[in-house]
Amino acid sequence: MTEMLFCYCCRVHHAKNEMRLFRTRHGYRWRCLRSIEAARRDHGERDAFGRQQTALNRETARRAAEHNWRLRQLAES
Ligand SMILES: [Zn+2]
Numbered sequence: 046m047t048e049m050l051f052c053y054c055c056r057v058h059h060a061k062n063e064m065r066l067f068r069t070r071h072g073y074r075w076r077c078l079r080s081i082e083a084a085r086r087d088h089g090e091r092d093a094f095g096r097q098q099t100a101l102n103r104e105t106a107r108r109a110a111e112h113n114w115r116l117r118q119l120a121e122s
Contacts, residue, residue, distance in 0.1 A: 047060045047061065047062070048060070048061040049061065050064045050075045051075060052064065052075060052076055052077045052080065053067075053069070053074040053075065053076060054067075054076045054077065054080040054081075055077060055080055059077045063077050063078055063079065064076065064077055064078070065077075065078055065081060067081060
């Protein structure tokens with residue numbers, strides 16, 4: 046019979062060969078590879094989202110600066 050271990054992430058038992066010891070704030074806990082992979086993917090998507098937001102903010106700032114410059118040109122002419 047396959048040895049089952051309790052996954053602290055899913056709160057169910059999985060087969061031992063799907064489990065890895067995972068370091069948490071409270072020490073090492075068993076966690077399944079699937080949940081570790083899912084968390085890593087989420088993290089990657091968040092990073093990509095953050096980079097996108099940064100680029101967007103930069104573009105917004107650039108446009109605002111350009112707009113200001115145009116207004117100043119109008120005011121000074
Ligand atoms: Zn799990």
